[in-house]
Amino acid sequence: MNRFLLPLSIFIVVVGFLGIGLTLNPREIPSPLVGKAAPEFSQPELYDHEKRFSPGDLKGKVWLLNFWASWCNGCRTEHPVLMELAKSGQVPIYGMDYKDQRDEAMTWLTRWGNPYPIVGVDDAGRVGINFGVYGVPETYVIDKQGVIRYKQIGPLDPDTVAKKIIPLVKQLESQ
Amino acid sequence: MKWVMLIILCLSGPAWAGEARPLADDPAAEARLKHLAVELRCLVCQNQTLADSNAPLAEDLRREVREMIAKNMSDQEIIEFLTARYGDFVLYRPPLKATTTVLWVGPFVLLAVGATALVITLRRRAQKVTDVPMTDEEHRRVEQLLAEGGKRS
Numbered sequence A: 001m002n003r004f005l006l007p008l009s010i011f012i013v014v015v016g017f018l019g020i021g022l023t024l025n026p027r028e029i030p031s032p033l034v035g036k037a038a039p040e041f042s043q044p045e046l047y048d049h050e051k052r053f054s055p056g057d058l059k060g061k062v063w064l065l066n067f068w069a070s071w072c073n074g075c076r077t078e079h080p081v082l083m084e085l086a087k088s089g090q091v092p093i094y095g096m097d098y099k100d101q102r103d104e105a106m107t108w109l110t111r112w113g114n115p116y117p118i119v120g121v122d123d124a125g126r127v128g129i130n131f132g133v134y135g136v137p138e139t140y141v142i143d144k145q146g147v148i149r150y151k152q153i154g155p156l157d158p159d160t161v162a163k164k165i166i167p168l169v170k171q172l173e174s175q
Numbered sequence B: 001m002k003w004v005m006l007i008i009l010c011l012s013g014p015a016w017a018g019e020a021r022p023l024a025d026d027p028a029a030e031a032r033l034k035h036l037a038v039e040l041r042c043l044v045c046q047n048q049t050l051a052d053s054n055a056p057l058a059e060d061l062r063r064e065v066r067e068m069i070a071k072n073m074s075d076q077e078i079i080e081f082l083t084a085r086y087g088d089f090v091l092y093r094p095p096l097k098a099t100t101t102v103l104w105v106g107p108f109v110l111l112a113v114g115a116t117a118l119v120i121t122l123r124r125r126a127q128k129v130t131d132v133p134m135t136d137e138e139h140r141r142v143e144q145l146l147a148e149g150g151k152r153s
Helices: A002-023 A073-088 A102-112 A126-130 A158-173 B002-019 B027-037 B056-070 B075-086 B098-128 B136-152
Strands: A063-068 A093-098 A119-122 A138-142 A148-153
Touching: A063 A073, A073 A093, A073 A102, A073 A158, A093 A126, A102 A119, A119 A126, A126 B056, A138 A158, A148 A158, B027 B056, B027 B075, B056 B075
Parallel strands: A063 A093, A093 A119
Antiparallel strands: A063 A138, A138 A148
16 A cells, blocks of 8 residues: 555646646736836827827826737727726726727727727837737736836736726725 | 759758848847847747747847847847846746746756665665575476577577
């Protein structure tokens, strides 16, 4: 009996590790930017190229920065969630149109609705690189001091909004 | 005919490679980019290096690295730029840190454990083997069998 105890326990440990491995998502790479100041940028606005959108304008506010594109499927999935959140007025969502065509982006927003007070244009993807974006949609929660507090990789869903985003925004707003 | 084909094949290889991708004008800069890009992971197709990947993000990151090379930044600075944004994940060789010690030391620990277990088991087994004395009768039979086997083959 003793002879089987050791192999069995090793087997159980290995199965345990593999089991944990199965629950991990390799697409979710922890961002080193959470807890650090959001990178500065100054990008032209989608609806008015003369104007520039910069995170400095939003100091003292808790806000979300959502990287999206009209070519991105996940953004289409996420869009109703953003619309709902914007309508609730709990937190402003600013958009960053990532590597997109300007007219296509505007058509997309006209068709599906525009949850963003301001949309910046990042046609070269440089702002995206500074934020460590590697696939749209990605959403950042930025606090009153301009520090990134949370990064959502992939589409936001109602559950994540209710359980993570809203409580975090409330907590940051009370600070 | 075979020879002609072979010559065509040999000639077409390098010609093709030259056309593959528009490279920067400076071959030294391009060599540095290549050297760096094989050490960096593409974040979209995670098992490809930045050098291999055709993902748009990999193209952007190569452009970014090219620009940093043009600005005369050191390899160290370029790698810091990328890890500050994408984390250690972007490196194919994770750095030795408190959180990665298991990764680096683990295989050696496992090897040591395995080797120790092997030595212990072999020693135990050696102790278990005891001499069994043979009787004269058995001895004769063995001799006989060996002799028969020898004849047959």
